[in-house]
Amino acid sequence: MGRINLYVHYDSVTNHIMTRAISLRSSDFNEQYMPTNLILGEAPPEFGRFDAQTNFKILRGHTEVYDYMEMCRKENIRMSNWIDFESIELMHQLSPTEISELLYLFHAHKTLRSAFFYKLQNNYVFLTLPNGLNKMYYRHVTHFYLRFQRVIQEETSKLVNEGKSRFFGKKLVVASLPTVIVEQLSPLFASGIKINYSQAEQREHTWRIPLMIIEDELTLLSQNQALNESVGVLIYDTQGQTWQLELLIDLES
Template identity: 35%
Template sequence: MADEMLYVHYETVSNYVLSKGIAVKDDTKLVRKVPENLLLIDGRKNIGTFDSHTGFQIIKGQDNVKAFFQNGIDKPTAFGKWIDFVNVEMLHLLTPIEISEILYIAHAHTHLHSPFYYKLQNNYIYLTLPNGFTKMYYRYLDQFHDLFAEAITERMVEKINQKKRFFQKDKFIKPFPVESVKEFIPIFKEGAVISFKQMRFDNGLYFIPLFIAEDRYASVGSYFNEKDSVGTIIYDCGHDEWKFQIDFE
């Protein structure tokens, strides 16, 4: 079963999202435009081609990048660690210091200077972290909204159909509205947990509580005190409608 506790920490200074439980079910939601090439910085040798200038494997061409993304669906660690880049010629202009900075990102999971390199023209850095966490740098942070909306929808589909009999059809769930995700940014900045584990049902309505975990990562999988809820996501089965309230400023 997929994670029942979703965690999102939005960092608007460095433009990254630290998350857990936001599984990629549709590779088109991972990035809005398929990158031209990928620089694989996790030390793998069994994929792509070796680039002698950087010492990393690279995946060249959008078709190959798309295949790499598709192969990673439903495999939490398959995406590994990568940075997109525009062309090999500019990649080969990276200095030893810049290459060492990229090595540092892969090792320490954080950046020394800007995570967006002029020579790479990268829009993303994707890092698979221990314990199921993922860190992704976005040149444009709102691109994460598609992933979050998909994750909420997928979890609700799973929960609502969890106890159906094998001969019953899956119940329809209206996709969570992407345009509403921006309303969650204040709690994302604090480190938000969306607890499907503590979801309750009442009179045709599903209530999913929201909590603040900040940087207490070990608490993400635990039950939270209902009194500490900072909001609720509501799904109305009768009207196929999403609602939410956020009691946090």
């Protein structure tokens, strides 16, 4: 499989993050923030039940939510659009207007007012767009960091182990990207960045992964760009198993 470039674009007005090639897993949630219940935008046949009062298909309890996410991961199928909620009793108090807003959010992939409903007490909304993008609303944007760190670790592991046989050659273990580096990098999310694995370069025992601002120009995601367009470089040292972020622009200017 060839190298895959990653895309992250954060909208601070609505608190959503648009991504490409950054999957969602149950492990991407801290235990205390794992969704308790989900309203599903679609109706997977093997999971959930229809709520008689709202006619929403729902998952109830951490176990059902976990099992559904794990099934999507293991079978590599598209996850339904969903929104989490805390209490079935409060969910039943949604007004017809609020239900209409929720259905609009699932089908139009944007909000009429807010993606965060008082009666649901939701922390997230997950949406899959037709063009291969995922859009996720985060009440607390730092909850995105675990997901980002996991995918960076996975894609960098593929990078540093390129060409190694499945049966021959010891594969290198890649350390997780430290949270402090994600925090340093996060201001670039608002500009729409490409994590450019396709043009990553090896220099002795380090790998340099360019970072480029592409805003909404998604055609650039699959194209090689001049390396002098980089705004930063993620550097992974395979000997020391350490990460470094080298910013080439002043984020405070």
